Amino acid sequence: MHLMYFTEQPMSTYPAQEGLDFGATALMFSNKHFDPVSGSRLYNEYIEEYKLADKVGIDGIMLNEHHNAPFCMQAKANVFASILAAITENVKIVMLGNPLPLAENPVRLAEELAMIDMISKGRLVSGFVRGGGQEQLANGVNPAFNRERFEEAHELITQTWTREGPFRFEGTHYQHRVVNPWALPMQKPYPRVWVPGVISKETIIWAAQQRYPYIALNTSIESTQNIWKIYDEEAEKCGYTAGPENRGYLQQMHVAETEEKALENARQFRWMQGEFTGLAHPSWASPAGYSSPSNRRAFVEFSIGRRENPRGLTTFEDQVEQGRIICGTPKSVLPKIRRVLEETRPSIYAVWGNDGTVSHEDSMSCIRLLGEEVFPAVREIGKELGLNSPFEANAPVHLKYSTDLKTSAAE
Amino acid sequence: MSTDINWKTSEEPVAGCKMHLMRAGNGAPVLVLHHDIGTLDRTPFYDALAGKFDTLVPHHPGYSRSERPDWMRSVRDVAVAHRWLLSQLGIEKISLVGLGFGGWIAAEMATMAPSSVDKLVLVGAMGVKSPDEFILDQALWNHLEYTRSGFHDMAAYAKAFGEEPSTDLVVEWEIAREMNFRIAWKPYMYSQTLPHLLGAVRAPALVVWGDDDKIVPRSAGDIYVKNLPNAQLQMVPACGHYVDLEKPDELARLVTDFIAG
Secondary structure, three states: OEEEEEOOOOOOOOOHHHHHHHOOOOOOOOHHHOOHHHHHHHHHHHHHHHHHHHHOOOOEEEEOOOOOOOOOOOOOHHHHHHHHHHHOOOOEEEEEEEEHHHOOOHHHHHHHHHHHHHHOOOOEEEEEEOOOHHHHHHOOOOHHHHHHHHHHHHHHHHHHHHOOOOEEEEOOOOEEEEEOOOOOOOOOOOOOOOEEEOOOHHHHHHHHHHOOOEEEEOOOHHHHHHHHHHHHHHHHHHOOOOOHHHEEEEEEEEEOOOHHHHHHHHHHHHHHHOOOOOOOOHHHHOOOOOOOHHHHHHHHHHHOOOOOOOOOOOOHHHHHHOOOEEEEOHHHHHHHHHHHHHHHOOOEEEEEOOOOOOOHHHHHHHHHHHHHHHHHHHHHHHHHHOOOOOOOOOOOOOHHHOOOOOHHHHO | OOOOOOOEEEEEEEOOEEEEEEEEOOOOEEEEEOEOOEOOOOOHHHHHHHOOOEEEEEOOOOOOOOOOOOOOOOHHHHHHHHHHHHHHHOOOOEEEEEEOHHHHHHHHHHHHOHHHEEEEEEEOOOEOOOOOOOOOOHHHOOHHHHHHOOOOOHHHHHHHHOOOOOHHHHHHHHHHHHHHHHHHOOOOOEOOOHHHHHHHOOOOEEEEEEOOOOOOOHHHHHHHHHHOOOEEEEEEOOOOOOHHHHOHHHHHHHHHHHHHO
16 A cells, blocks of 8 residues: 555634634635744644654655645645655655646646656656646636646646657647756656546546546545546546556544544544635636536536535534544554445555644644554555555556556557 | 517527527617627517617627537637628628627627728627726626626616526526636736727727626726727616616617617
C-alpha cells in the first residue's frame, strides 16, 4: 500500500462569526478577515507537521490547492511541493493536484513540476485536477471550457515531458509556437499521474482511459464502489483489468491517545462542509458549464433551493456510520480502516488528519501515531488483502506504456 | 397577449446548425435580438411589434430553441450568424431592435454592414465598458437572483415568468448562461473594440434605458450615444433592465414611433 498524510491547511484564525453572518466562506468572503501574522505561523506549523510525517515513515504527503477561502491556505500547491522537495528525505510528494484549467501556460507548469521532480530526486507524483467551480471564478477562468482545458493541458504537459523539443503545439485553448524547456522530469517516461475526484463520471472514465489511478475523495463506501464499477468497465474496454493499483481513497481520520480527544477533533471535519461556517453559494461551486450536462438539472435545482446538494453531504454521525470519517485510538481505528479497505480495496490510502481548529500539538500527535502505530498495521492488512500500490505493482505510468493489453481491445 | 398574431416558426440552417426563427406581421422588416437569458416564445412586446411590422425573432445560436455551435467563441460570431440568416431570407435592409445582450449583437451587426440597417434601437445594451460601474456579473448569482435584479417591480417579474419560474425555464437559463460564458466570458459582456467601430453606423439610433437598470449601468448608454453618429437617449421611468418585459407597451410605442418616423 501507499499510505499518505494530508491536510487542507485550514486557516481557522478568522473571526468565525463574520463568516456565519456573511453566510459563505468561499470566493466572496472578504480577505479583510485574513490575518497574515497567524497565516505565517500556520504555514510554518504545517511545514513542521510535514517534516514529522517524513520522519515517522509515512509514504507520501498529499498536497492540493484552493483559492479565496479559509478552508485551504495553499494557493499554489507547487510552492509547498518545492519546499518539501528540499526539506524531506523519503516521502513521495503527491500533488492532488494541480488544477490544469487554471493554467494559462501549461508549459510553465510542466517546467515547475520537472524542477520539483529533480530537486526531490524523483519523488514527485503529479496529480491533476479540474479545480472546483469557485476556483474558476477566483482565477477568472472560463468554467464552460473547464474539461476541454483540462484534457488539452494534460496533453501539452505530457508531450512537453516526453517529446524531444523544440516542437510546436496548436490546440484549441493553448497555442505554443516553441516548446523546448530546459527542465525535464527525472522519472521516466514521466512522474506518475493520479487523478482525484468526487462526482463527475467523465473524470472517472477519463482516468481509466489513461490508466491513471483515481483517488476517491472522502466518498461513502457505496459511492466508492460505484466509482470502481465505472472505472473497471472502462478499463476492460481499454484492454486491461483494473485492480487496487488503480484505486486510491482519501479518508478523514483523526487518531489520538484517547477516544474522547479523537472524537472531539474529528468533529472539526465538519468545519469546511458548511455546518459551522457555510461554504459556497451553489452557483459559485457549480458555475454554468462546469459540471457535466447529466448533472445540470440537479445543480440548477440545488442553486435555487429546490433540492439538496447533489454532492450529498450529510451529518457527522452519518459520515462516521458510512466510514467517511474515522476517529479513535491507534487500536480502535484499525477495524474501521479494515472495513473500508475490504469493501473498497484501494492501494493508495490518504489520511486527512485534521481540520478546522485542531491544534498543532494534536496534529503532530496524530501524525506520530499514524506513522508509528497505525500505518505499520495497515500495511500488514494491505498485504493480507493484496492491495499492491502502483509502485509495488510496477504499474505502467500511462495506458500507452502498457505491455499487458488484451489483444481484442488493442485491435 | 394578442391572439390574432399568427407566429410562424421555422428552423433555419446557419453556420452548420439550426437556428429557430419566429416571424409574424406585415410591413417593414424588424429584427428583434433577445436577452442573455434566451427568450420566451411569445411576449406582449413581440406581439405589439408584429402588429405593425414584419417582425423576426430568431433565437441566438446556443440559446432557447436554437442549437449550440460548439465552435462559436465571440458575440461577433453571433452577429455574423444573424447576418447570414438575413441574407438567406433575402432581406437586404432591416431595422434592428436589440434587448440587453441582444443590443450588443445589434450594434455589432450595424458596424459590420452599415448600409443594411434602417433604424437601430438599443435597449439597456451590453457590449461597451462603462467608465464608472460594471455590468452585473451573473456568475455570482443564481438564476432567480439574476433575473429578479433585472426588474424594478416584482409584479412585472411574476407576470413575465411566474412567481416561481418553472425548473424547465431555469434550466433553459442555465444553458443560456453557459453560452454567455462561452462567448463573452472575458472581458465580461463587452467588447474593447466596439466603441471605436460605432462611428461606422449610418442608421439613426434610439438608445433606451430603464431608469432602474441594475444589470447594465446607465453610463454604458451614454457611451453608445456619444459614439454612434446619430443617436438619441430615451429613459423609461420606474423600469429595470428588461424593459420589453416590464414596460412592453411603452417600449413598443417608442420603437414603433422611431422606426415609422
